[in-house]
Amino acid sequence: MPIRITGMNSGLDTESIITALTQTKQDRLDTAKGDQKKLTWKQDKWKELNKKVVSFYNGALSTMRFSSAYTKKTTTVSNSNAATVITGESAMDATQSLEITKLAKSAYLTGQEVTVGGSKATKETKVEDLGLSAGDEIKFTIGGDSDDVLAVSIEEGDTIDSVLSKLKNAKSSETNTSLNFNYDENNGRFFVSSKSAGAAASFAIDESDSETMSKLGLAVKADGSNYIAGSSAEIVLNGETYTSDSNTFEINGLTITANEVTDGPITLTTKQDTSGIYDNIKKMLSEYNDLMKEFATLYNADKASSYKMLTDDQKEAMSDSEVEEWENKIKSGLLSGDDTIATVRNAMRDIMSSGIDVKLKDGTVKSLSLSSFGISTGSYFSTEENERDALHIDGDPDDSSTSGNTDLLKSMISTDPDAVMNFFSDLSKSLYGKLSDLMRGTEYSSSFTIYEDKLMASQYSAYNTKISDAQSALEAAQDKLYQKFSTMETALSKINSSSGSLSSFFGTGS
Structure with a gap:
């Protein structure tokens, strides 16, 4: 923008006049800028x-469309220290007898003390000092199979530490x-264990080179x-014996x-988890x-129609807190x-108030309907306006308005869980389907969107053009x-200059 200098000859405040x-x-x-800003805020509201x-x-x-949400079961154990149980969807309602006769163990060998000259061998001790020679072998058989052998050969110059590395x-x-494998220098001993519990992962000492194993304390x-x-x-469950390489069946x-061997049978009781x-x-x-x-x-x-968008000049005249409150x-x-x-609100409300045919x-x-399970909205006149769509469960201990009522929902879950499942899964499917329809992508909206986000994006772009045109105008x-004012100032300057010349011409000399 060019530098504008005005009012020098006329004395007018041309800036204010223009x-x-x-x-x-x-x-x-200002209106176009404000409307675009308001649109941005509206987009943010919709996105949230x-x-x-x-x-x-x-x-x-x-989740509530599927039967898995209603097939919750739980199993109690008469001796909770002896066993823990996770109940799957396919578990049967039953009382069973369980006896734990053995726990899975990992094979473990505590080596005998390895000494040199009466002192405990260190990791730096050479195998020659232990009476071993190149070609000697350390062997273990795995899982009770004599053909499944883990073998390490001693080489010249080996130390306990290098042998340990080979064994690992x-x-x-x-x-x-x-x-x-580990070698504990403080105690001068090798320690060996299997990677996991169970007979299949167990090991045994290969006795074919017992002298080598003895010199290493193995x-x-x-x-x-x-x-x-x-x-x-x-374990023995209902008279049948089961084995496992871990302690889990x-x-x-x-x-x-x-978790522990039992002294006789204990009881497992599986039943419907009504609380779940x-x-x-x-x-x-x-x-x-929450959504409603x-x-x-x-x-x-409140539409707050009396609050217009603030211009930059108006914001400058207000404090930050005043601007924030206004906006x-x-x-x-x-x-x-x-x-x-x-x-959307009416569609969801209509689905939730509908009746569903259920086989008892x-x-x-x-x-x-929901009221059949003791679920309903509160009294219209005694409920705060924005809470009138909220559904309350009779007997819900967390709801002060209905906690004292008979809990029909829990009772129905206990007496006829299939009816509960059929009703709520069908209700959820209906509501899910309605929301799917309302969030279907269109020319003006994207998929999984309830508002016209594409249209609003287009409107935002249109404001850019409108603001640019308004700025140019x-x-x-x-x-x-x-x-025009510059032309006037130039003319006045010439007049003033001419007046000065005439005054000089008619002036008196000395």
Whole structure:
């Protein structure tokens, strides 16, 4: 923009005059900028709301469509110290007898003390000092198979440390199995263990070169006290024996972990987990309530029509807190009375109030609704406006408004869990399907979006053009007026110059 110097000859405040004369065009520019900013805030509001809708759609609502959400079972153990149980979906309601007769163990060898000249050998001790020679071999058999051998050869110049390294890296040629090795200098002993528990991972000393094993302290004592053989776990469930290389058994939907040998049988009781099903339903309803409250809060908000978008000049005249408060008034009412919110809100409310035909355990078919399970909204007149769509469960200990009522939902889960599953899965499918329709991509909106995000993006781009045009129009009008005032100033300058010359011509000499 060129430097504009005006009013030097006329004495007029041309800056203020031109600002006043072009105020209409300035207002158009400020309005376009303000409307674009307001659109940005509205987009942000929609993005936040849409994220919550999609989260509900993909989360709790999606889960509740499937039978797995209603087949929660739990198993109690009469001796919880002896065993723990994870109950799968396929587990059967039953009382079973369990006896734990053996626990899985890892094979373990505590080496005998290795000495040189009466002192404990260190990792730097050479194998020659232990009476070993190149070609001697250290051998272990794996898993009780005499052909599955882990072998390490002694080489000239080896130390205990280099032998230890070879043992750690050694693997059987048959099964690629290795063992854990360590040498404790403080005690002058090798320690050996299998990588995992069970008989299949156990090891034994190869006696074919017993002298080599003895010199390294790796031989088993005559009484066997320094060696524990690996063993598998064993349980007896309902009279049948099962074994496992770990202490965990997977049998007919139950994952049983044995913790200690029992003195006789203990009892496992598997039954429907009513609290688990109840919690899933409660979670879904809670998220539905949160979403409906959000819809109501945005829809019922004050439009704040008296709060216009602030211009830069207006912001400069206000404090930061005043600007923030003003703008928050506008933001809170951006979706007030919005038709899209009304459509989604009403559709969800209609689904949740509908009846569904359900087959009961006595074989009859009955139309049930949420109220059949003691689930309903609060009193219209005593409930805060934005909470009127919220659903309450009778007997819910976390809901002060209904905690004292009879808990029909828990009772129904206990007496007819299939009816509960059929009703809530069908209800969830209906609501899921409706939201799918409402979030289907169109010419104006993307997939999984309840608002016209594409249209709003197009509107934002249109504002860029509108702002550019308004800016150009303002600058053109200002330039035209500045040019006129500049012409006037030039004319006045000439007049003043001519007047000066005439005064000089008619002036008196000395």
